[in-house]
Amino acid sequence: MFFxxxxxxxxxxxxxVTVEFNSEIGYIIGMxxxxxxxxxxxxxxxxxxxxxxxxxxxxxxxxxxxxxSRIEKGEVFPNAAVLNTLNTQFNVSIDWLVTGVGRMxxxxxxxxxxxxxxxxxxxxxxxLFDHIEKIPMIKHAVLGFFLEYKVKNNKLIRELxxxxxxxxxxxx
Numbered sequence: 419m420f421f422x423x424x425x426x427x428x429x430x431x432x433x434x435v436t437v438e439f440n441s442e443i444g445y446i447i448g449m450x451x452x453x454x455x456x457x458x459x460x461x462x463x464x465x466x467x468x469x470x471x472x473x474x475x476x477x478x479x480x481x482x483x484x485x486x487s488r489i490e491k492g493e494v495f496p497n498a499a500v501l502n503t504l505n506t507q508f509n510v511s512i513d514w515l516v517t518g519v520g521r522m523x524x525x526x527x528x529x530x531x532x533x534x535x536x537x538x539x540x541x542x543x544x545x546l547f548d549h550i551e552k553i554p555m556i557k558h559a560v561l562g563f564f565l566e567y568k569v570k571n572n573k574l575i576r577e578l579x580x581x582x583x584x585x586x587x588x589x590x
Contacts, residue, residue, distance in 0.1 A: 455492030460515050461504070462490040464522060468508065478507050498571050 465475050476486045479500060488494045496504075504510045511524045550557045568575065 451492065454495050456518065457496065457515060458490045458492035460518060460522075461496065464504065464508065464510055464515075465490070467522065478503050498567055499574050502574065 465472070472483050472486055472490070476483050479486065485494075489496045489500065501512055501515060504515060505512050509523055511520050511522060514520045514522050514524075546560070550560060
């Protein structure tokens with residue numbers, strides 16, 4: 419049996435990320451500690467901006483204050499469900515949460531029932547697909563991330579897909 423293991427280092431203008439992929443377990447397993455701390459600090463900044471305590475904030479999640487505190491301290495990376503909740507409940511920018519770029523609350527009062535505008539990130543998507551086609555390790559890293567995301571957020575994905583199907587049926 420053959421297994422692939424590699425490390426990808428990405429440097430973006432405001433953050434550095436090291437991703438380690440091991441095909442034997444199928445997970446992306448190494449997120450830089452600094453990035454976790456930066457995201458945790460931004461989540462704390464959001465909570466303080468909203469004037470909420472940690473106890474009040476955790477009412478929006480399916481876990482307790484201790485786990486929420488670990489996210490703010492940068493001990494654990496918030497999963498996609500946490501980021502989605504922050505976006506949908508508080509209209510916070512995911513870009514700002516993850517990279518620190520842009521405004522914390524870019525469209526205060528804007529409708530929250532919006533669809534992703536892929537045209538806005540067309541260049542990035544084309545670049546991603548080009549890299550996936552040319553560099554196998556990127557394909558494995560993206561697929562590993564996707565599989566981990568699916569496993570951790572299966573319930574959320576099912577709910578979103580069911581909601582989308584319901585809208586399609588109502589539109590007919």
